[in-house]
Amino acid sequence: MDTLVSFLVFCQALGAAVGALSAVWGELSYVRAMRDGKIDTAERAHLHAIARGLRFGMSLLLIASFALVGVAYALHSTQQPALSASYWILIALATLIITVSWALSRGRISFGLGSAAAFTGWWFLVFLTLGEIPPLSFGSATAFFVVATAIFYVLLQYARFLSLHKK
Numbered sequence: 001m002d003t004l005v006s007f008l009v010f011c012q013a014l015g016a017a018v019g020a021l022s023a024v025w026g027e028l029s030y031v032r033a034m035r036d037g038k039i040d041t042a043e044r045a046h047l048h049a050i051a052r053g054l055r056f057g058m059s060l061l062l063i064a065s066f067a068l069v070g071v072a073y074a075l076h077s078t079q080q081p082a083l084s085a086s087y088w089i090l091i092a093l094a095t096l097i098i099t100v101s102w103a104l105s106r107g108r109i110s111f112g113l114g115s116a117a118a119f120t121g122w123w124f125l126v127f128l129t130l131g132e133i134p135p136l137s138f139g140s141a142t143a144f145f146v147v148a149t150a151i152f153y154v155l156l157q158y159a160r161f162l163s164l165h166k167k
Contacts, residue, residue, distance in 0.1 A: 012064035019057030020122040097121040116153035
């Protein structure tokens with residue numbers, strides 16, 4: 001069972017890493033695609049490939065997370081994942097990323113805010129799955145996420161401004 005748990009933790013971290021790297025790749029590709037002011041067919045196909053990477057990363061992350069809950073239940077672990085704040089932070093971030101991505105694809109949220117929230121969410125998932133975020137309550141993690149999203153919003157908008165307004 002230890003091998004299964006290790007494999008599922010690896011899959012969870014791999015899914016988060018694939019998603020975060022796809023988010024970075026997507027930001028760079030979007031800026032490159034928008035330099036000429038329009039997105040052509042090849043650029044759109046490239047952005048769809050990135051979307052498939054994001055979908056694969058989220059699917060792998062969620063399947064591994066739910067499998068870890070099942071394994072913890074089957075092993076009668078003393079600390080069940082559903083009772084920890086870090087598990088609910090992970091699920092809330094995954095839900096937020098899915099919701100923001102859906103809203104972005106339907107044009108219901110501004111691109112700048114949506115991409116900053118998704119970008120920040122993916123990197124939070126990476127650090128959470130790797131155990132690099134100290135134990136936080138759900139409220140403090142939410143506040144930290146909001147502040148980090150605001151910072152990334154400013155940084156990404158500034159990077160887009162610099163790259164799109166070159167002479």
